[in-house]
Amino acid sequence: MEQSQLTPERTSDSRRMTAAALASVLVLQSAVGMAYREAVQFRNGLQRDPLTTQRRVIEKLITMIPDGSVLGYTTNPEDHRFLAGTVLSASWDGGISADFTPQQIYAIDRYFRTQYYAAPFRLKLFEGETDADHVVANFRPPYARNPPYQMPRLRLVRDFGDGIALYRRRTS
Amino acid sequence: MMDAAVLIALPSLIGFSLLIVLGFRASKELHSSLLILCWSLAIGIGVSSALFYGVSRMVKPSAGTLLLVEAGFILVTVAVFFRMRKAATLIRFMRRNPPFPRAGIQPWTQAAAAALLLLMTAYSVLHWLQFPDGGWDAYSIYNLRSRFLFHGENPWDAVNSLIGYHRPDHPPMLTAFVARNWVLLGEEREFVPLMTALLAPVLTAGVLYSGVSLLKNGFAASLAVILLFLPPPMIASVPHLLSDLPLALYITSATVVFALTMHLEEGSWRGLCLTGLFLGLAAWTKAEGLVWMISLPIALAVTGCLRGEVWRRLGEAGWILAGGVGFIVLLAWFKFSIPYEEIPFLIPSFPLNGFRNVFDGQRMIDLMRLIPLELIKFGGVYGFVFPLFFWLTGMRRRPDFETFLTPLLLTLSFAAAAYFAAYVVTPNPVEIHIPRSMDRICLHFWPTVVLAAMTLSNLDSNDESAGHPTVAC
Numbered sequence: 001m002e003q004s005q006l007t008p009e010r011t012s013d014s015r016r017m018t019a020a021a022l023a024s025v026l027v028l029q030s031a032v033g034m035a036y037r038e039a040v041q042f043r044n045g046l047q048r049d050p051l052t053t054q055r056r057v058i059e060k061l062i063t064m065i066p067d068g069s070v071l072g073y074t075t076n077p078e079d080h081r082f083l084a085g086t087v088l089s090a091s092w093d094g095g096i097s098a099d100f101t102p103q104q105i106y107a108i109d110r111y112f113r114t115q116y117y118a119a120p121f122r123l124k125l126f127e128g129e130t131d132a133d134h135v136v137a138n139f140r141p142p143y144a145r146n147p148p149y150q151m152p153r154l155r156l157v158r159d160f161g162d163g164i165a166l167y168r169r170r171t172s
Numbered sequence: 173m174m175d176a177a178v179l180i181a182l183p184s185l186i187g188f189s190l191l192i193v194l195g196f197r198a199s200k201e202l203h204s205s206l207l208i209l210c211w212s213l214a215i216g217i218g219v220s221s222a223l224f225y226g227v228s229r230m231v232k233p234s235a236g237t238l239l240l241v242e243a244g245f246i247l248v249t250v251a252v253f254f255r256m257r258k259a260a261t262l263i264r265f266m267r268r269n270p271p272f273p274r275a276g277i278q279p280w281t282q283a284a285a286a287a288l289l290l291l292m293t294a295y296s297v298l299h300w301l302q303f304p305d306g307g308w309d310a311y312s313i314y315n316l317r318s319r320f321l322f323h324g325e326n327p328w329d330a331v332n333s334l335i336g337y338h339r340p341d342h343p344p345m346l347t348a349f350v351a352r353n354w355v356l357l358g359e360e361r362e363f364v365p366l367m368t369a370l371l372a373p374v375l376t377a378g379v380l381y382s383g384v385s386l387l388k389n390g391f392a393a394s395l396a397v398i399l400l401f402l403p404p405p406m407i408a409s410v411p412h413l414l415s416d417l418p419l420a421l422y423i424t425s426a427t428v429v430f431a432l433t434m435h436l437e438e439g440s441w442r443g444l445c446l447t448g449l450f451l452g453l454a455a456w457t458k459a460e461g462l463v464w465m466i467s468l469p470i471a472l473a474v475t476g477c478l479r480g481e482v483w484r485r486l487g488e489a490g491w492i493l494a495g496g497v498g499f500i501v502l503l504a505w506f507k508f509s510i511p512y513e514e515i516p517f518l519i520p521s522f523p524l525n526g527f528r529n530v531f532d533g534q535r536m537i538d539l540m541r542l543i544p545l546e547l548i549k550f551g552g553v554y555g556f557v558f559p560l561f562f563w564l565t566g567m568r569r570r571p572d573f574e575t576f577l578t579p580l581l582l583t584l585s586f587a588a589a590a591y592f593a594a595y596v597v598t599p600n601p602v603e604i605h606i607p608r609s610m611d612r613i614c615l616h617f618w619p620t621v622v623l624a625a626m627t628l629s630n631l632d633s634n635d636e637s638a639g640h641p642t643v644a645c
Contacts, residue, residue: 015564015566016565016566016630017277019560019561019565020277020281020391020395022557023395023398023399023402023561024280024281024398027284027288027399027401027554028287028291028398030402030404030553031288031292031295031401032291034295034404035291035295038298038299039294039298041298041302042298042301042302048302049302049303049305052304052305055305069330069333087335087337097604098603112311112312112337115312115338116305116311116315116316119316119319119320119323120320120323120330122330122333122334
């Protein structure tokens with residue numbers, strides 16, 4: 001049986017051993033480096049996701065809401081306005097634009113994460129009279145420590161801490 | 173114990189029963205048993221997610237209902253097996269090559285491959301402990317939908333009512349499998365998405381190891397696993413809990429069974445059906461799976477045209493399509509059951525006016541500029557090791573590999589062309605879209621690239637029998 005050669009000569013064993021050793025050592029070194037860096041970050045607590053602590057809070061919050069499928073959402077006013085123009089805008093392509101500020105990206109992340117923790121309630125950005133009775137707020141500073149008692153058309157029901165608060169729509 | 177039974181044992185039984193019915197058996201060789209084990213679990217994950225989907229479309233799934241359905245599936249396949257066992261032609265993939273002559277180095281490379289799997293697990297667990305929700309797509313799409321399925325009263329109505337950015341139209345394999353485990357375990361266990369994400373690369377490594385071992389030898393197989401983890405995203409993307417790694421598992425399983433079938437079983441219809449089944453599972457996992465489902469049969473047809481054996485290759489392509497048709501029908505059921513008009517702001521993946529982008533010269537230039545850069549980034553600091561490795565080992569095309577190698581290389585080319593076309597027509601700006609997605613897309617290709625490269629490598633025995641099917645172990 002004829003063999004078509006991509007390299008003309010038979011490869012010597014020493015070259016193949018070199019290839020095996022090179023690949024093994026460098027790939028292992030890269031993987032050890034990744035695992036080590038992660039271990040250091042874990043030990044120092046440098047990178048811990050700050051939003052995950054909200055999970056238990058929001059899961060507790062939704063137990064206080066009567067059965068329903070839609071839950072309103074609000075946040076700091078400027079973030080609320082930004083979300084209304086992106087996440088709830090048909091023109092947004094779902095991508096994070098290079099023009100977005102870190103604060104705006106944080107606002108989008110808080111919205112998606114709140115939706116994740118609040119499932120099976122479906123979040124809807126609170127826009128006024130026609131929305132759900134109950135509204136969850138996920139604030140960043142300065143509102144995170146001290147949620148306002150009243151927001152436009154909303155009244156504070158309970159501050160759960162960690163930036164999370166439950167509001168109820170005002171009827172009058 | 174219960175967790176392992178639900179996550180691993182039950183899906184493995186489901187997959188194993190299906191493999192048995194298709195006539196696949198392990199030979200006495202270790203890598204043959206490993207291959208059957210990995211395939212069993214891979215198939216079981218996909219099939220159990222499909223069963224969950226079917227049940228959840230009709231009733232709110234409970235642990236009892238699911239157990240009944242899964243046990244029923246296993247019993248039916250066992251009954252079919254007993255009915256067909258006399259007529260069945262069995263497939264036991266057996267290595268025909270002599271082992272690599274310098275056997276002393278093999279334990280070292282095997283130890284390195286095992287160490288890589290351990291390091292990947294350690295990295296993933298440490299990262300997950302800091303970011304338990306995974307990456308953006310995990311908590312805004314896949315696992316969010318799982319939570320709706322687990323907690324919601326009318327599961328799919330609830331999923332369908334999500335706004336479009338949560339992509340209720342994405343194939344539901346991962347979503348359904350995670351929800352299935354939560355239902356069977358009776359509570360939402362946070363480690364389930366991580367375990368699912370970890371299983372995918374481990375099984376991919378197992379399938380690749382067994383496949384290369386059967387095609388070449390154990391030395392080449394352990395090096396294939398090492399090269400599999402050469403690009404850092406192969407490890408770094410595990411804790412992001414995305415569907416790209418399960419998709420890579422199904423594509424790898426399909427290409428490995430295709431190569432083994434064409435090389436060792438002369439294109440047996442059972443092997444080709446199994447190839448199709450894996451490609452169907454890939455489509456059930458992620459939309460890109462359809463690209464592979466179409467590319468491989470087309471590659472076979474083109475190979476047939478080039479070699480004057482059109483009808484034979486078309487027949488083989490037909491068996492592949494037949495193997496995947498079940499999951500394609502299931503996917504069609506899922507897609508057609510979505511009330512698109514009720515989903516607020518669902519962004520079409522491929523808007524009709526996207527084809528105008530073909531005439532956008534600047535977009536084309538940007539794509540040509542950014543894709544090579546991102547490919548280099550995917551390889552990471554040690555990306556140069558891959559070409560250097562094959563320069564050192566040498567490469568040669570073995571004539572007995574031609575039956576699968578040409579269709580495989582054509583499949584890779586067609587799939588790459590289809591992905592490029594998708595980049596052209598999608599509405600996203602390329603400067604954002606390419607850097608965000610290239611890593612994940614490369615994951616789909618990488619294990620198959622390693623498989624193809626290893627079959628070309630000169631890692632056979634140097635004696636005269638190398639490359640000839642001489643010994644049936």
